[in-house]
Amino acid sequence: MPIRPNPSSRPADQAITRTLEDLAGSHTIERTWTRDHTVWKPAPTEIENRLGWLTVLDQMQDGLSDLRTFAQAAREARITDVVLLGMGGSSLGPEVLRCTFGPAKGAPQLWVLDSTVPGWVRQVTKAIQPARTLFLVASKSGGTIEVMSLFAHFWNLVHQTKGHRGGAQFVAITDPGTGLERLARERGFWRTFINQPDIGGRYSVLSYFGLVPAALLGLNVEKLLSRALSMREACRHTSSPQDNPGAVLGATMAVMARGGRDKVTLLTSPTLNSFGLWVEQLLAESTGKEGTGLVPIAGEALATPSTYGTDRFFVCLRLKGDRNASLDRGLAALHKAGHPIFRLNLNDLYDLGAEFFRWEFATAVAGHVLGIHPFDQPNVQESKDNTARVLKEVDSRGRLPARPMPPPRQALAQLLEQAAPHRYVAILAYTTPNPQIDAALRALRKAIMVRHRLATTAGYGPRYLHSTGQLHKGGPNTGLFLELVDAMRPDLPIPEQSYTFGTLAQAQALGDLQSLHSHQRPAVRISLGADPVRTIRQLVALLTPSARASRKKPATTRPTPSARRARR
Numbered sequence: 232m233p234i235r236p237n238p239s240s241r242p243a244d245q246a247i248t249r250t251l252e253d254l255a256g257s258h259t260i261e262r263t264w265t266r267d268h269t270v271w272k273p274a275p276t277e278i279e280n281r282l283g284w285l286t287v288l289d290q291m292q293d294g295l296s297d298l299r300t301f302a303q304a305a306r307e308a309r310i311t312d313v314v315l316l317g318m319g320g321s322s323l324g325p326e327v328l329r330c331t332f333g334p335a336k337g338a339p340q341l342w343v344l345d346s347t348v349p350g351w352v353r354q355v356t357k358a359i360q361p362a363r364t365l366f367l368v369a370s371k372s373g374g375t376i377e378v379m380s381l382f383a384h385f386w387n388l389v390h391q392t393k394g395h396r397g398g399a400q401f402v403a404i405t406d407p408g409t410g411l412e413r414l415a416r417e418r419g420f421w422r423t424f425i426n427q428p429d430i431g432g433r434y435s436v437l438s439y440f441g442l443v444p445a446a447l448l449g450l451n452v453e454k455l456l457s458r459a460l461s462m463r464e465a466c467r468h469t470s471s472p473q474d475n476p477g478a479v480l481g482a483t484m485a486v487m488a489r490g491g492r493d494k495v496t497l498l499t500s501p502t503l504n505s506f507g508l509w510v511e512q513l514l515a516e517s518t519g520k521e522g523t524g525l526v527p528i529a530g531e532a533l534a535t536p537s538t539y540g541t542d543r544f545f546v547c548l549r550l551k552g553d554r555n556a557s558l559d560r561g562l563a564a565l566h567k568a569g570h571p572i573f574r575l576n577l578n579d580l581y582d583l584g585a586e587f588f589r590w591e592f593a594t595a596v597a598g599h600v601l602g603i604h605p606f607d608q609p610n611v612q613e614s615k616d617n618t619a620r621v622l623k624e625v626d627s628r629g630r631l632p633a634r635p636m637p638p639p640r641q642a643l644a645q646l647l648e649q650a651a652p653h654r655y656v657a658i659l660a661y662t663t664p665n666p667q668i669d670a671a672l673r674a675l676r677k678a679i680m681v682r683h684r685l686a687t688t689a690g691y692g693p694r695y696l697h698s699t700g701q702l703h704k705g706g707p708n709t710g711l712f713l714e715l716v717d718a719m720r721p722d723l724p725i726p727e728q729s730y731t732f733g734t735l736a737q738a739q740a741l742g743d744l745q746s747l748h749s750h751q752r753p754a755v756r757i758s759l760g761a762d763p764v765r766t767i768r769q770l771v772a773l774l775t776p777s778a779r780a781s782r783k784k785p786a787t788t789r790p791t792p793s794a795r796r797a798r799r
């Protein structure tokens with residue numbers, strides 16, 4: 232078994248074995264492969280037309296030479312940069328490939344832009360030479376507000392640049408018959424990749440949505456696919472699901488969650504750090520509904536075993552030959568302390584292809600075991616509707632609705648007084664990432680984790696809305712939400728819109744806050760002011776008692792009645 236047998240995990244091992252036996256008895260794996268929707272729900276809605284990821288690899292294999300020719304043509308056109316405009320399933324897989332592999336020699340640099348925060352948009356705008364950049368407009372639905380706003384911005388920019396090649400600098404990836412497909416035709420895009428429509432965004436990394444950027448990065452797409460294909464074959468094992476790597480991971484995650492260990496905590500070799508961005512969307516959006524779900528914890532600092540509560544299930548992705556010393560030490564300590572660990576070993580970076588498929592299959596299996604629908608996202612729309620309402624208000628009143636924001640100290644205290652075992656803190660940062668912000672957010676997570684022994688997540692807004700946002704509202708009511716909102720200065724107009732990028736980002740933050748409150752989720756909003764790094768560091772300081780103070784009084788927080796209720 233992948234879980235180390237020790238006194239604390241033995242009952243869990245038995246439950247996993249029983250679950251795998253049940254999967255065999257109910258023919259769940261065979262029925263998954265024959266696309267039987269009753270594996271998940273009695274009605275076929277958003278199931279029978281969402282299982283294309285099981286077979287898309289074959290179509291992609293047939294398209295390999297086309298992808299190669301396309302990437303070669305981009306090189307010959309002396310493209311220096313590729314900017315991908317997409318959200319959620321259309322951006323996170325490419326972001327993982329970008330961070331993990333980087334561009335091959337002679338290949339253009341890839342920028343993945345999945346934000347409306349003006350500073351972030353400006354950062355990418357400044358970094359590229361518009362006349363020598365290719366824009367990948369990636370959207371399954373072809374109408375996502377962020378993507379269309381970014382498209383309008385870069386379309387304008389390109390057309391204001393000397394030597395531009397207009398529509399020839401744009402490529403679309405979308406489903407058949409979308410508004411984006413039409414737009415691409417009307418504006419004379421270089422190329423449109425029409426994706427198989429029966430694949431949901433978060434299961435699309437091994438389709439055109441992931442493989443077009445992979446080809447442009449100069450990756451060996453054939454090798455990536457062949458690893459995915461091997462894993463797919465392994466995931467066909469039906470008679471003994473214990474030999475099916477996807478089923479084992481899925482059943483284990485679900486059993487662990489049912490037993491209270493619902494924080495799937497990803498620990499990786501340093502090179503694989505970004506993998507969590509993709510897994511977060513897959514697990515959270517697929518399973519975070521009907522008041523249950525897996526809570527993915529990625530990018531958290533590895534800490535001493537006593538810092539973790541009994542709600543953790545660790546999954547380790549270890550890359551052979553990477554700088555693994557600290558990971559190995561941390562794992563050994565966790566193992567000794569009796570924490571359950573599931574280990575996955577990658578021989579080289581291309582094994583990522585296999586992992587993508589394994590996790591997709593595992594998520595579908597976990598969905599079955601948890602009894603939820605792993606292919607819809609019922610609560611994502613609410614925040615979009617709220618954002619639209621806020622924007623309408625801006626249109627009629629000429630400004631964003633005023634909302635009192637308590638001082639940071641008060642807001643943080645108000646949120647964290649509800650800390651209790653099994654809860655988690657989600658930091659939702661509407662700002663522009665840079666190494667200082669990343670470091671400050673990491674420090675904030677660590678401070679919360681050490682002081683309150685809680686799992687933490689951190690996501691940039693509006694990116695997280697298309698990733699963990701579903702879980703926040705539809706999953707277990709155990710999250711404490713800390714929205715950190717940038718001043719959005721200087722702002723940036725969106726061509727042909729009455730609102731700016733800054734207003735859109737603010738409206739998204741406000742819209743999501745309203746959704747969280749309407750689901751009775753504890754959520755506070757803190758303004759990051761003119762100096763976001765400083766503000767975040769101040770929050771860290773509030774949680775980190777000075778050495779002298781901590782000698783006098785141990786840092787404890789008396790749980791409030793609502794926190795006590797949240798305890799299981």
Ligand SMILES: O=P(O)(O)OC[C@H]1O[C@H](O)[C@H](O)[C@@H](O)[C@@H]1O
Pocket residue numbers: 318319320321369370371372373374375378432433516608611696697698
């Ligand atoms: O690819 P698109 O249609 O633009 O969708 C982008 C994202 O939108 C929504 O938020 C969905 O919840 C995500 O699953 C999806 O990946």
